[in-house]
Amino acid sequence: MPFVTAGDPNMAFTSKVITRLGQLGCSMAEVGFPYSDPIADGPVIQASYTRALGNKLKLQQIFDQIQTDRAQWSMPLVAMVSYAIIHRQGPESFILAAKQAGFSGVIVPDLLVEESHAMSSLCRKHDFNLVQLVTPTTPPERALRIAEASSGFLYFVSVTGITGERAQLPEGLVERVGWLKSRTSLPICIGFGISKPEHVKLLAPVSDGLIVGSAIVRCLESAAESQEQALQSASQLVSSLIAALESQ
Amino acid sequence: MSTVESTSPSVTPTKAQASMQVPDATGRFGDFGGRYVPETLTRALDELVVEYQKARRDPDFQAELDELLHRFVGRPSPLYHAKRLSGMLGGAQIWLKREDLNHTGAHKINNTLGQALLTLRMKKTRVIAETGAGQHGVASATACAHFGLPCVVYMGAEDVRRQKPNVFSMRLMGAEVRAVESGSKTLRDAVNEAMRDWMSSVEHTHYIIGSVIGPHPFPQMVRDFQSVIGKECREQCLSSIGRLPDVIVACVGGGSNAAGMFYPFIQDTSVRLVGVEAGGRGQIAGEHASPLSFGSPGVLHGSYSYVMQDDDGQTSDVHSISAGLDYPGVGPEHSYWKDTQRVQYTSCRDDEALGAFDLLARNEGILTALETCHALAKAAQIAKSMSKDEHLVICLSGRGDKDAAELARLRGQQW
Numbered sequence: 001m002p003f004v005t006a007g008d009p010n011m012a013f014t015s016k017v018i019t020r021l022g023q024l025g026c027s028m029a030e031v032g033f034p035y036s037d038p039i040a041d042g043p044v045i046q047a048s049y050t051r052a053l054g055n056k057l058k059l060q061q062i063f064d065q066i067q068t069d070r071a072q073w074s075m076p077l078v079a080m081v082s083y084a085i086i087h088r089q090g091p092e093s094f095i096l097a098a099k100q101a102g103f104s105g106v107i108v109p110d111l112l113v114e115e116s117h118a119m120s121s122l123c124r125k126h127d128f129n130l131v132q133l134v135t136p137t138t139p140p141e142r143a144l145r146i147a148e149a150s151s152g153f154l155y156f157v158s159v160t161g162i163t164g165e166r167a168q169l170p171e172g173l174v175e176r177v178g179w180l181k182s183r184t185s186l187p188i189c190i191g192f193g194i195s196k197p198e199h200v201k202l203l204a205p206v207s208d209g210l211i212v213g214s215a216i217v218r219c220l221e222s223a224a225e226s227q228e229q230a231l232q233s234a235s236q237l238v239s240s241l242i243a244a245l246e247s248q
Numbered sequence: 249m250s251t252v253e254s255t256s257p258s259v260t261p262t263k264a265q266a267s268m269q270v271p272d273a274t275g276r277f278g279d280f281g282g283r284y285v286p287e288t289l290t291r292a293l294d295e296l297v298v299e300y301q302k303a304r305r306d307p308d309f310q311a312e313l314d315e316l317l318h319r320f321v322g323r324p325s326p327l328y329h330a331k332r333l334s335g336m337l338g339g340a341q342i343w344l345k346r347e348d349l350n351h352t353g354a355h356k357i358n359n360t361l362g363q364a365l366l367t368l369r370m371k372k373t374r375v376i377a378e379t380g381a382g383q384h385g386v387a388s389a390t391a392c393a394h395f396g397l398p399c400v401v402y403m404g405a406e407d408v409r410r411q412k413p414n415v416f417s418m419r420l421m422g423a424e425v426r427a428v429e430s431g432s433k434t435l436r437d438a439v440n441e442a443m444r445d446w447m448s449s450v451e452h453t454h455y456i457i458g459s460v461i462g463p464h465p466f467p468q469m470v471r472d473f474q475s476v477i478g479k480e481c482r483e484q485c486l487s488s489i490g491r492l493p494d495v496i497v498a499c500v501g502g503g504s505n506a507a508g509m510f511y512p513f514i515q516d517t518s519v520r521l522v523g524v525e526a527g528g529r530g531q532i533a534g535e536h537a538s539p540l541s542f543g544s545p546g547v548l549h550g551s552y553s554y555v556m557q558d559d560d561g562q563t564s565d566v567h568s569i570s571a572g573l574d575y576p577g578v579g580p581e582h583s584y585w586k587d588t589q590r591v592q593y594t595s596c597r598d599d600e601a602l603g604a605f606d607l608l609a610r611n612e613g614i615l616t617a618l619e620t621c622h623a624l625a626k627a628a629q630i631a632k633s634m635s636k637d638e639h640l641v642i643c644l645s646g647r648g649d650k651d652a653a654e655l656a657r658l659r660g661q662q663w
Contacts, residue, residue, distance in 0.1 A: 036562040037436065037548065039443040040286040046430065059560045083284050084547040088561030110284045110547075114274065135288040137450065146287070160288055161448035 001189060002238060003030040003080065003213030005048035007057035009224040011065035017220065018073060020231055024238050028076045030107070030211060033062060035082040040109045042164030044214040048221070059085065063101040070102030078131060078152070079106045086111075091119050095128050105129025105152040113146050120149060129153075134180065136160045136170065147184040153208065156180070156190045164214045166193035169202065177206045195237075197244035204248045212241060266590035268514050270581065275464020275551075278587060280580035283463040285443075285550045292450045297465045299370050304472070309365065316361050317476065320394065321351045323358075325477075327484035327641070333611045333628075340634035342627065343493065344614075344644040345481045347505065354617065354646030355477060355505045356387035360456055362473035364391035367454040374453040375399045378442040380407055380435030380501065381572030381619060382414025383646055384458030389423035391456075399423040402441040404434040407571040410654045432565050435501075435575045439549050459502025460579030463550030467507075467579050474508025481641060482512050489639050497522045497627040498643035499619050500540065500593065501573035503582045505645035510591060511581075520592070523582060524626045526568035527595035537566035539578050540586050540593040553580040569598035569658070570618035572646075600625040605648060605655070617646030618654075 002021050006014050018029050034049035034057055041049070066077065079098055086094045086108060098106060105128055111119060113132060123130040129152030134143045137160055147154050156177055158169050173190075181188055190203050191211030203210055216234050223230035270277040283293065303309040317323040326349065330342045347355040360377075367375055375397050379385030385401040392399035401418055405427040408415050418425050431437040439461075446455045460467045460474075485493050496513060498506035500523040513519045528536035536542065539554040546555040548563060556564040556576040568574040585591035596604075601618060604625035608614050616624060620643075627642045634640065648655075656663040 036431070037440050039440060039549075040288070040447060042444075050430070053562060082547075082561075084557065084563070085561035087547050087552075088557060088559065109286050110550075112283060112285065112287060112290060115282055115284060133287045135286070137288050137291045139291065142290075157288065159448075160451065162444050 001028045001030060001209045001211045002026050002216050003032055003211055004220070005032045005034060005045065005052055005217055006062045007034060007052035007055065008048040008217070008220060009051060009055055011057070011061050013223055013227055015065055015069045016227070017231065017234065019069070020235055021238060022073050022075050024235060025242050026075060026238065028078065028209065030078050030080050030213070031062070031066070032213070033059070033079060033081040033085060035085060037084070038082060040162055042162040042214060044218050045163050048217045059089070063097050066103070067101040076104040077102060078129070079103045081106055081108055083108050083111045086119070092122050095122055095126050099126060099128050105131055107131040107133070107155055109133065113149050116149065123151065131155050133157055136176070143180055144183060147180065147186055150186055153187040153189050154180070154184065155211070156188050156207070158190050158192045158194065161192070163192055165195035169193055169199055174202065174206050177203070181206060197240055200241050200244040201248065204245050210245070264588055266514055266585055266588040268511065270584065271464065271468050275468070277467070277581045277584035280545070280553050280583040281464060281467055281551050283550060284547045284552065285463045286447060288447050289450060289463070293463055293465070295370060296366070299366055300465055300469050303366060303369060313362055313365060317358065321357050321361070322349065323476065324480045324484070325349050327481060327488055329488070330612050333608065334631070336611055337628055337631050339631040339636065340494065340638040340640040341636065342631055343639060343641045345477060345509065345641060347477060347643065347645045348614070348616065348647035352383070352387050352390050353649065354383040354387065355474060355508065356384040356458060357390060358476050358508065359458065359470050359473040359504065360384070360387040360391040363454065363456040363469070364395050364397065367397060367456070368395060370454060372452055372454040373397070374449065375456055376402065376442050376445050376449070376453055377456045377458060378402045378435065378438035379458060380404070380438065380574060381570065381617065381646070382407065382411040382418070382650060383572065383617070385423070385425065386414050386417050388456050388458070389418040389421040392423065393421040400445065401425050402428050402438040402445070404428050404432070404438050406433040407435065407438070411571050411650055412653060413650045434571065436563065436577070443549070459504040460507045460581060461502040461549055461551065461577060467551065467581055470504050471507040471511055471581060474504050475511045477505065477508040477643065478510060478512035481509060485639070485641065492516050492519050493639040493641045494634065495520045495522060495630055495640040496643070497524060497623045497630065497640065499524050499573065499623040499645060500578060500582060501526065501537070501575050501619060502577070503579040505643050507579055507581055509643040510585070514590060521590065522626065522630065523591050523593045524622045525593060525595040526570060526573035526622055527597040528567040528569070529598060534565050535567055536595060537568040537574050537576065538595040539576060540582060541595045545583065548577040551580045553583045554578055554586070569601060570622070572617070572619040573622065594626060596622040596625045602658070604628060614644070615648035615652070616644060617648050618651045620645045
């Protein structure tokens with residue numbers, strides 16, 4: 001499950017990337033909505049947000065482009081959006097616009113389960129998924145509560161930290177995910193730090209999906225100079241990860 | 249002046265009374281505040297709530313902090329009657345609450361010592377902090393040197409340039425200063441970078457937030473630590489003037505000196521409270537840093553409060569001549585006080601603040617921090633419209649030595 005930054009460097013290219021990722025066999029795509037002050041993101045995704053916003057990307061452009069091209073893609077799309085953006089639109093307007101554009105759900109990295117009641121019931125009302133996150137610092141009983149509140153899938157953050165490629169994933173990760181998996185019927189997708197075929201081989205058996213963000217965004221960094229080269233480099237990475245998945 | 253009504257001396261009637269019993273258990277001041285952060289930080293914030301509540305009830309904690317504030321910081325800070333300035337302006341008697349005389353030269357140390365003590369109680373072994381003007385960075389470096397804690401301070405690259413003396417002081421006390429090159433290279437970006445550090449280090453690191461901003465419990469905790477300003481001031485007014493003052497004026501960036509000064513007076517409705525934001529070069533978005541005057545409620549840095557944002561929810565660029573006020577957000581309790589009309593918020597332009605610097609330097613022999621100069625400028629205007637038997641207090645939140653080089657640069661003078 002790839003993560004791509006919307007509008008880096010423009011929405012037409014983002015659309016091309018999603019098309020290519022679908023052709024390669026990705027089962028879902030996460031579209032990051034650029035935000036000026038992303039606290040959970042490492043330097044690679046931050047820089048991509050800065051580039052997109054530097055090119056004056058507006059929220060409406062994201063919705064318009066996705067809606068225009070949505071019919072070409074068979075995989076579900078989920079939006080990754082900071083709550084500052086959702087609040088400014090009004091949660092219900094945001095949900096309606098995202099749904100109309102063709103998103104199946106939204107991940108809000110800074111909306112804790114305690115603060116999410118209103119958003120959560122609006123999502124239910126409009127049959128839209130609100131994906132909640134569990135992290136290594138989440139105590140077990142809280143993780144179960146978060147799983148209960150989540151819909152679509154549960155996002156398991158692999159590391160205590162920000163997004164970005166890691167050489168190694170933390171010890172005990174497989175066990176922690178396995179424990180939660182045995183206690184919820186919700187699919188669990190793991191994200192943060194995943195960038196190598198070894199990671200995929202390690203985590204595929206305990207999860208329903210693996211989210212790869214910074215590694216892909218880094219491949220796409222040079223798109224402003226050569227779109228084809230950037231696409232090629234991202235395709236190679238994604239193909240190698242999918243091959244690792246299929247070898248399981 | 250950016251707003252006209254603010255110069256009127258009349259007391260604004262209060263509606264739906266502001267309560268001192270805020271925030272609630274979820275960190276809400278009315279609608280404002282709360283906690284909008286990644287799940288990763290929740291456990292540490294919950295632990296902080298528990299530890300802080302325990303410390304508040306622990307007489308030993310309070311005694312240790314009071315002792316430090318007395319012998320290390322030099323509290324109580326004087327309430328000084330600026331007679332020459334008062335006479336010159338010809339209006340109200342002007343009193344200065346001299347937070348600039350604290351060790352490290354500003355009010356920031358009141359908070360960092362409290363939070364450093366909490367760091368030790370939580371058995372955390374490292375401290376991070378953000379800073380704008382560098383005063384909070386210096387106060388954090390000081391508290392950490394005092395307790396032997398390693399300290400990393402994030403500071404926007406633009407602020408590193410314009411507040412060099414403070415950068416040097418932090419390094420002298422063993423702190424590591426990391427210049428932040430992203431975004432506008434100012435306080436907002438320093439907060440982002442400190443939050444990112446904390447995302448990875450939260451298990452052993454405490455983040456000493458320097459203002460009444462951020463996720464619950466920071467706005468409450470920082471207000472409480474800074475309330476020593478208002479508590480002392482209230483007693484000093486009663487003993488020096490024989491009654492409460494008519495007006496109190498403080499500058500507002502994130503709003504910690506103002507929150508600490510105002511909070512103990514919230515129920516004294518005869519006292520008019522005025523918060524002064526940075527009006528920068530004018531009222532057009534991007535030219536000022538006045539979210540309470542010109543912004544609208546939104547989410548930034550972990551809480552819901554007035555903020556400068558565009559229609560998409562992206563944080564707007566702001567401007568102020570003073571690094572400490574150059575911030576697009578403000579503490580949630582100020583938003584609460586604004587909406588309950590307990591505090592009047594107004595703004596003061598760069599050039600007015602610079603004028604106020606000279607006013608106090610030449611007439612009282614005090615060099616004032618550029619942040620504080622915003623409060624001075626507005627207070628001077630209000631004082632002129634008051635009578636000689638009325639009393640106005642200014643929270644003199646910091647001293648101006650740090651700004652000397654920047655002032656020279658702005659005026660094209662040799663440094």
